[in-house]
Amino acid sequence: MKSFNGTGNYIASKALQLAVNAAIALERPLLIKGEPGTGKTMLAEELALSLGTELIPWHIKSTTKAQQGLYEYDAVSRLRDSQLGDEKVHDISNYIVKGKLWHAFTADQRPVLLIDEIDKADIEFPNDLLLELDKMEFFVYETQEKVVAKQRPIIIITSNNEKELPDAFLRRCFFHYISFPEAEEMKAIVDVHFPNIKQKLLDEALALFFDLREIPGLKKKPSTSELIDWLKLLLAEDIDIDVLQETRTKKVIPPLHGALLKNEQDVHLFEKLAFMHRSHR
Missing domain, CATH: 3.40.50.300 (P-loop containing nucleotide triphosphate hydrolases)
Incomplete structure (x- = not known):
């Protein structure tokens, strides 16, 4: 065989x-x-x-x-x-x-x-x-x-x-x-689903995605399948790369976050952390 x-x-x-x-x-x-x-x-x-x-x-x-x-x-x-x-x-x-x-x-x-x-x-x-x-x-x-x-x-x-x-x-x-994929392996997985995705958009989206996963206290970390759903929506809605960059730098909740965060506790946690980040600037 x-x-x-x-x-x-x-x-x-x-x-x-x-x-x-x-x-x-x-x-x-x-x-x-x-x-x-x-x-x-x-x-x-x-x-x-x-x-x-x-x-x-x-x-x-x-x-x-x-x-x-x-x-x-x-x-x-x-x-x-x-x-x-x-x-x-x-x-x-x-x-x-x-x-x-x-x-x-x-x-x-x-x-x-x-x-x-x-x-x-x-x-x-x-x-x-x-x-x-x-x-x-x-x-x-x-x-x-x-x-x-x-x-x-x-x-x-x-x-x-x-x-x-x-x-x-x-x-x-x-x-x-099955260990969670590292960034390079994740790029290969994404490439299977979206072979024509712009590299800069993918890099920014992946950075945002992995940042999200690192938040301590998340009840449910976003998974590979949720990343694929989110990217599909970003492309369908034609979300600009600047929006993602601003999301990362200002620590605001990501666009179309409902594909990534699947319960209200995690959304509230992110909003609280984002508020604390802005308060300390």
């Missing part, structure tokens, strides 16, 4: 490329952590694209149970069909709803299975998947059949660090933390 080097739409650092390829070689799930908006989910999408294989996404919610990833037995539909006298009630397999792991295990070509935001689920969720991810098989009690993986899927697991994951689960994963 060819190695992953990023794609035309996804700039992957050397460290991330090494982590992806190591996890594939070791046949272990790759656990990806990092700030929201640093491209964790997009990594799985672009990896599947670069390998020319299917992406099977499993987006985890607080109510998600591990069993749903294997299969679910739809007893309600079976009861309804029996009341209607439907013949298919005699075959219980008609009421087995296949989960994402089932689809990944039985795919003809080695797929990429994305288990997205695993830390959103109950603390027992990762442990409940240990056996299946280890053995690459599970048993369907209702039909007495064993589902065995045709080949081990490439598994990408993302976490926003909302809660600690169990040690037994962590031991089975290859781990990588």
Whole structure:
């Protein structure tokens, strides 16, 4: 299988490329952590694209149970069909709803299975998947059949660090933390989205963006995805570079700041700091 080097739409650092390829070689799930908006989910999408294989996404919610990833037995539909006298009630397999792991295990070509935001689920969720991810098989009690993986899927697991994951689960994963991009790497990322952006405007916008991220006490630092949104708006509104320069020198709130600051506490904090800066001049 060819190695992953990023794609035309996804700039992957050397460290991330090494982590992806190591996890594939070791046949272990790759656990990806990092700030929201640093491209964790997009990594799985672009990896599947670069390998020319299917992406099977499993987006985890607080109510998600591990069993749903294997299969679910739809007893309600079976009861309804029996009341209607439907013949298919005699075959219980008609009421087995296949989960994402089932689809990944039985795919003809080695797929990429994305288990997205695993830390959103109950603390027992990762442990409940240990056996299946280890053995690459599970048993369907209702039909007495064993589902065995045709080949081990490439598994990408993302976490926003909302809660600690169990040690037994962590031991089975290859781990990588996506560090927030430095200015040069960020320029390369922006170039993918806005290849014709004026260099001076980009330099000024990036300086403003990184200044914002350095403010102590921010509840939510602006992320890569928010920078992309903000730049899109700056270009759409044709904001002049002088406006950005004045924003930096006078420490006033940036134009279209709603794309960068996502709660009122952070807006108030910035306004307070800006006021203090002006008062001391």
